[in-house]
Amino acid sequence: MLDxxxxxxxxxxxxxxxxxxxxxxxxxxxxxxxxxxxxxxSLAGIMKPDKGKITMNQQTWYDSGRxxxxxxxxxxxxxxxxxxxxxHLTVEQNIAYGLKGMLKHEKNxxxxxxLKTIQLETYKDRHPSKLSGGxxxxxxxxxxxxxxxxxxxxxxPFSALDQHIRHSLEEDLRRIIDETFHGVVLxxxxxxxxAFRMCNSIMLLNxxxxxxxxxxxxxxxxxxxxxxxxxxxCENVFKVSSWEKEGLSIKVNTHGHIFQLKKQxxxxxxxxxxRSDDVxxxxxxxxxxxxxxxxxxxxxxxxxxxxxxxxVGSLSVHIEEVNQEEANLRWKVGDRCYVTFPQxxxxxxxx
Amino acid sequence: xxxxxxxxxxxxxxxxxxxxxxxxIIGLPIAYYLNRSKSRLSDIVDTxxxxxxxxxxxxxxYYLLVLLGRNSPIxxxxxxxxxxxxxxxxxxxxxxxxxxxIPFMIKSSKTAFASIQPEFIHSAEILGRTKLNIxxxxxxxxxWRGIVxxxxxxxxRALGDFxxxxxxxxxxxxxxxxxxxxxxxxxxxxxxxxxxxxxxIMTFVSLTILYFINRLEKxxxxx
Numbered sequence: 001m002l003d004x005x006x007x008x009x010x011x012x013x014x015x016x017x018x019x020x021x022x023x024x025x026x027x028x029x030x031x032x033x034x035x036x037x038x039x040x041x042s043l044a045g046i047m048k049p050d051k052g053k054i055t056m057n058q059q060t061w062y063d064s065g066r067x068x069x070x071x072x073x074x075x076x077x078x079x080x081x082x083x084x085x086x087x088h089l090t091v092e093q094n095i096a097y098g099l100k101g102m103l104k105h106e107k108n109x110x111x112x113x114x115l116k117t118i119q120l121e122t123y124k125d126r127h128p129s130k131l132s133g134g135x136x137x138x139x140x141x142x143x144x145x146x147x148x149x150x151x152x153x154x155x156x157p158f159s160a161l162d163q164h165i166r167h168s169l170e171e172d173l174r175r176i177i178d179e180t181f182h183g184v185v186l187x188x189x190x191x192x193x194x195a196f197r198m199c200n201s202i203m204l205l206n207x208x209x210x211x212x213x214x215x216x217x218x219x220x221x222x223x224x225x226x227x228x229x230x231x232x233x234c235e236n237v238f239k240v241s242s243w244e245k246e247g248l249s250i251k252v253n254t255h256g257h258i259f260q261l262k263k264q265x266x267x268x269x270x271x272x273x274x275r276s277d278d279v280x281x282x283x284x285x286x287x288x289x290x291x292x293x294x295x296x297x298x299x300x301x302x303x304x305x306x307x308x309x310x311x312v313g314s315l316s317v318h319i320e321e322v323n324q325e326e327a328n329l330r331w332k333v334g335d336r337c338y339v340t341f342p343q344x345x346x347x348x349x350x351x
Numbered sequence: 352x353x354x355x356x357x358x359x360x361x362x363x364x365x366x367x368x369x370x371x372x373x374x375x376i377i378g379l380p381i382a383y384y385l386n387r388s389k390s391r392l393s394d395i396v397d398t399x400x401x402x403x404x405x406x407x408x409x410x411x412x413y414y415l416l417v418l419l420g421r422n423s424p425i426x427x428x429x430x431x432x433x434x435x436x437x438x439x440x441x442x443x444x445x446x447x448x449x450x451x452x453i454p455f456m457i458k459s460s461k462t463a464f465a466s467i468q469p470e471f472i473h474s475a476e477i478l479g480r481t482k483l484n485i486x487x488x489x490x491x492x493x494x495w496r497g498i499v500x501x502x503x504x505x506x507x508r509a510l511g512d513f514x515x516x517x518x519x520x521x522x523x524x525x526x527x528x529x530x531x532x533x534x535x536x537x538x539x540x541x542x543x544x545x546x547x548x549x550x551x552i553m554t555f556v557s558l559t560i561l562y563f564i565n566r567l568e569k570x571x572x573x574x
Binding site for chain 2: 044045046070071072074076077078080082084086087088097098100143144147
């Protein structure tokens with residue numbers, strides 16, 4: 001288990017990170033400049049925090065001024081965003097780079113085994129520049145994994161790749177990790193879909209702090225704050241003016257709109273939110289709760305869906321409709337409509 | 352025109368080659384240090400190292416004379432304990448050539464080291480290699496072009512030095528008279544034929560050497 005609690009000032013940026021991670025893939029999600037890379041660098045020992053503690057499986061890697069293990073001592077696997085394969089070495093030499101203090105034939109055996117795992121046996125004498133992005137990624141992974149690390153850090157592993165091959169490479173990466181590694185994996189990304197597919201648990205980072213962590217479904221589907229909602233792509237967040245528990249439901253007032261929510265355990269309610277594809281838009285007034293009249297302000301046509309911006313009183317609501325043809329037929333800018341916020345889809349946010 | 356005395360040519364080659372090798376041995380670690388360090392001291396060192404490029408060689412020669420002459424503390428120390436004199440000896444010529452040429456070695460290698468992506472160094476550290484090991488297995492190969500460019504410039508500058516060498520090593524025929532000085536000497540003596548011959552030899556030899564150093568650069572594995 002990895003236990004991290006570190007602080008670091010970097011120019012005007014403050015990193016103040018605290019989390020535990022268990023074996024399995026933990027996603028670190030956040031906007032650029034939120035401290036994702038700085039966190040990974042601190043864990044690898046490339047960067048020294050100002051204070052705090054890092055423990056990995058009972059080993060203390062860092063403890064304020066007292067202990068600081070160098071990157072060489074930590075046994076970390078680090079997959080850089082650009083893979084950082086040594087351009088002057090062949091695939092085979094790259095993979096073998098981290099092996100030391102063993103006999104030549106044992107070394108070769110291990111390298112062979114890894115070449116096989118990443119299915120690049122026939123490429124072993126090539127230089128990295130002659131490989132595709134996906135192949136480079138696998139070589140970089142093998143180069144890290146061959147040293148049998150305790151902790152694996154993946155820094156935006158797919159950002160350097162073309163969109164159309166990302167999906168299959170995700171599966172490849174997941175497969176190789178599942179087959180060969182049983183420790184803690186941290187995956188930095190800013191792609192929500194990728195995080196959802198790759199990770200077991202997820203933590204959200206904002207301005208150098210962990211703002212939410214937990215099971216991937218909980219975090220991505222139920223953001224706990226306005227910032228978290230922004231990071232996980234929940235587009236509609238409304239500020240709560242007042243709220244009260246009433247029988248089996250919660251009555252929430254946002255700018256004069258009264259929403260009914262299912263009763264749930266909340267201490268404080270600062271915002272309510274809903275995903276743009278959970279909002280329904282109709283020409284008639286529905287009988288469900290939370291149905292308000294609105295006016296279409298703006299329509300954006302996407303490849304797979306239509307995005308509408310609808311004015312509901314003083315609220316501006318984003319609605320995404322996947323059913324293209326119907327949406328196309330139905331709405332024009334300026335149309336009057338009814339907008340329904342299904343009770344079970346509304347998310348309560350404490351911050 | 353009788354036999355041409357080729358001693359100046361061989362002395363020049365010997366001096367500039369020795370100076371270049373010393374420049375590599377001394378210059379690379381300095382370049383490495385300057386690239387890594389962000390302290391004010393390294394800025395000062397960097398500035399001082401650039402000075403020989405800017406100062407006239409005669410000024411440098413003068414400084415060396417003051418610093419290493421037989422009456423200077425260093426000069427006396429060397430003479431007393433090692434029986435070594437610098438002034439008016441080939442050793443002096445080597446030191447003069449080294450001082451005027453080493454800035455080129457340091458500047459080019461420093462730039463080459465700086466252009467290495469930090470991820471390469473970090474990867475190597477994370478993979479468990481020591482700093483020294485990384486220097487030889489990653490930094491040197493990746494900075495190779497810049498280093499070779501530095502070697503070329505260093506050698507060229509060392510071979511061509513006139514002023515600093517003349518100041519400290521003098522122009523004793525068959526002892527410290529290097530090629531550039533011999534050419535000047537021939538010209539002063541009114542021996543145009545000898546001067547022409549020496550100039551042509553010098554040009555031809557320089558071209559040949561530079562060609563081979565350039566070939567060295569091409570041997571870099573394409574990254």
